[in-house]
Amino acid sequence: MHRYLTVLLVFFICFSLSAQNGTSPYKTDFWKDGAWVTGGVGLNVLGVLMIQNKDNLSTADLEALNREDIWAVDRWAAGNYSKSADELSYIPFYGSFALPLLFLSSRNERNNFGQISVLFIETMATTGAMFTITAALVEKSRPLVYNKGLSEEDRLDSDAQRSFFAGHTAATAAATFFAAKVFQDFNPDSAALPYIWTGAAAIPAFVGYLRIDAGKHFLTDNLIGLGIGAACGILIPQLHKKENKNLEVYPTVQFNINGSGMNSRGLGISYRF
Incomplete structure (x- = not known):
């Protein structure tokens, strides 16, 4: 972990020393964005540790599960299981992480690729933190747990108890x-924008379909996941837009009342009306 944070620190030092192209629609800051990434990575680590400490479902709990207790909109997916759908879902999942590399094909975006990379790391770290913490705290069985054709070991495993989200x-x-958001901000008049946004929605929707078919998540789990991911993907670049002069994101430090030392660090957001 320390090695990973060191790499991030070196990345931000190199980024801060390089001039940002004036044609970029975004504004980034070494300390503010460094705090954002560090905090996001830290919350991801915390969430993963919490997930690893989740207990397996007990045999009594498994026997008490009832399809009728599931929301009607989700009930049809209970019992789903497909190993091939699970494996297939990883192709668009991992493939989506390479999308920012397409910006290297355009000169303007290529000149600001370091800045775009920072925003992408912030986006994924924020999304990951929200997912890992939620998955660790919420107890919800995956659809495959309702499949009596699977082994009891697979149905009781703690990994099968984090369907949400x-x-x-x-x-x-x-x-x-x-x-899609970054492409639009750099190319606001592009005729390709409707197709770009359609693709941005279609790819995660396809992943969601595969995750339902695989028995990993219910419909509502995927709808909420898609909404949270889309919000992070749009809002984080938007928060960095140069035109947001009244909006400020900054690192914060809190101290104990008795002055004994630092309590916590994080990010603050303010908007001036």
């Missing part, structure tokens, strides 16, 4: 909507 769908949506 769909992480694959959220991460894919964060990546695709980020790419």
Whole structure:
């Protein structure tokens, strides 16, 4: 972990020393964005540790599960299981992470690729933090747990108790909507925008369909995941727009009342009317 943070620190030092192209619609700051990434990575680590400590479902809990207790909109997916759909879902999932590389084909975006990379890291770290913390705290069985044809070991495993919300769908949506948002901000008059946004929605929707078919998530898990990912992909670049002169994101430090030392660090957001 320390090695990973060191790499991030070196990246930000190199980024801060390089001039940002004046044609970029965004404004980034070494300390503010560094705090954002560091905080996001830290929350991801915390969430993963919490997930690893989740307990398996007990046999009594498994026997008590009832399809009728599931929301009607989700009930049809209970019992789904497909290993091939699960494996297939990883193709668009991982493929979406490479979308920012397409910006290297355009001179303007290429000249600001370091800045775009920072925003992408922030987007994915924020989405990941929201997913891991939520998945660790919420107890919800995956659809496959209702499949009595599976082994009891697979149905009781703690990994099968984090259906809410769909992480694959959220991460894919964060990546695709980020790419669409950045493309629009650099190319506001492009005739390709309707197709770009359609693709941004279609790819995570396809991932969500596969995750339902695989028995990993219910419909509502995917809808919420897609919404959270899309929001992060759009809002984080928007927060960095130069035109947002009244909006400020800044690192914060809190101290104990008795002055004994630092309590926590984070980010603050203010808007001046």
